[in-house]
Amino acid sequence: xxxxxxxxxxxxxxxxxxxxxxxxxxxxxxxxxxxxxxxxxxxxxxxxxxxxxxxxxxxxxxxxxxxxxxxxxxxxxxxxxxxxxxxxxxxxxxxxxxxxxxxxxxxxxxxxxxxxxxxxxxxxxxxxxxxxxxxxxxxxxxxxxxxxxxxxxxxxxxxxxxxxxxxxxxxxxxxxxxxxxxxxxxxxxxxxxxxxxxxxxxxxxxxxxxxxxxxxxxxxxxxxxxxxxxxxxxxxxxxxxxxxxxxxxxxxxxxxxxxxxxxxxxxxxxxxxxxxxxxxxxxxxxxxxxxxxxxxxxxxxxxxxxxxxxxxxxxxxxxxxxxxxxxxxxxxxxxxxxxxxxxxxxxx
Numbered sequence: 001x002x003x004x005x006x007x008x009x010x011x012x013x014x015x016x017x018x019x020x021x022x023x024x025x026x027x028x029x030x031x032x033x034x035x036x037x038x039x040x041x042x043x044x045x046x047x048x049x050x051x052x053x054x055x056x057x058x059x060x061x062x063x064x065x066x067x068x069x070x071x072x073x074x075x076x077x078x079x080x081x082x083x084x085x086x087x088x089x090x091x092x093x094x095x096x097x098x099x100x101x102x103x104x105x106x107x108x109x110x111x112x113x114x115x116x117x118x119x120x121x122x123x124x125x126x127x128x129x130x131x132x133x134x135x136x137x138x139x140x141x142x143x144x145x146x147x148x149x150x151x152x153x154x155x156x157x158x159x160x161x162x163x164x165x166x167x168x169x170x171x172x173x174x175x176x177x178x179x180x181x182x183x184x185x186x187x188x189x190x191x192x193x194x195x196x197x198x199x200x201x202x203x204x205x206x207x208x209x210x211x212x213x214x215x216x217x218x219x220x221x222x223x224x225x226x227x228x229x230x231x232x233x234x235x236x237x238x239x240x241x242x243x244x245x246x247x248x249x250x251x252x253x254x255x256x257x258x259x260x261x262x263x264x265x266x267x268x269x270x271x272x273x274x275x276x277x278x279x280x281x282x283x284x285x286x287x288x289x290x291x292x293x294x295x296x297x298x299x300x301x302x303x304x305x306x307x308x309x310x311x312x313x314x315x316x317x318x319x320x321x322x323x324x325x326x327x328x329x330x331x332x333x334x335x336x337x338x339x340x341x342x343x344x345x346x347x348x
């Protein structure tokens with residue numbers, strides 16, 4: 001697959017942001033992570049001070065997974081379609097948190113297991129059961145990646161200046177864990193978590209499914225498209241395309257939990273360097289999420305035990321990123337405020 005070139009975020013703007021941080025009315029480093037985030041935003045925007053995000057957009061990618069029929073989730077598969085309707089109606093957690101964060105929400109049916117009218121974004125009805133078969137054909141995987149790229153382009157062309165990817169799909173953490181385990185070379189027992197809150201028996205079934213998927217797909221672990229087809233799913237492939245294209249379009253993106261970060265791992269293989277345009281919104285309790293974040297060398301902005309998906313962790317992190325922009329752009333400097341600097345001299 002051919003992607004556009006990924007530029008490196010603007011180093012001169014980053015350096016200017018660091019210098020400006022040292023002139024603000026505070027001790028050096030006193031704003032902690034906010035300072036690092038302000039430098040990142042400045043670099044992404046190519047401007048110091050950075051401007052506040054005017055059109056942050058959350059896209060929730062929805063899709064079902066055949067492996068859910070093996071009892072790897074605490075919820076039945078019909079919940080995916082029901083939650084898509086709930087998000088569209090504005091009643092989900094992501095809707096509430098997005099409103100607080102000042103972001104719009106869009107949900108896209110990529111592979112929900114339901115009868116529906118034809119859609120330009122729908123790849124198929126549910127992905128295959130990765131424990132016993134490929135999730136997708138190669139052509140379907142490529143089509144899903146292209147859909148994710150197209151959605152990113154649509155959002156950026158419509159004015160989005162920050163993107164968040166969210167997920168909705170029963171069984172999707174099983175496929176996501178398989179992707180993470182394959183990319184990082186981790187044994188299933190060390191990567192599989194509790195997902196929606198499964199008991200020990202379901203955890204054992206989930207671990208066995210991931211183990212079988214990894215064994216079955218061992219020949220394509222180094223091939224990102226082949227891995228998405230074998231162990232991923234249409235939603236995960238679309239998310240990978242979305243994350244990759246956001247970087248190509250020089251648009252900062254906040255990653256959410258395990259599912260999004262697993263797809264991002266593959267996106268970084270598709271488009272090396274894309275991760276420089278991303279921040280990790282949060283850390284979930286899923287072991288595979290920590291593995292994926294470490295592999296991408298990303299530190300989560302918040303860690304409050306969220307394990308919902310939908311983009312909720314990234315939505316909660318967005319106000320922190322907004323605060324980083326606001327402090328760098330709006331705080332007075334020592335000189336402007338007439339405050340003595342750290343060397344004890346009086347500012348002019």
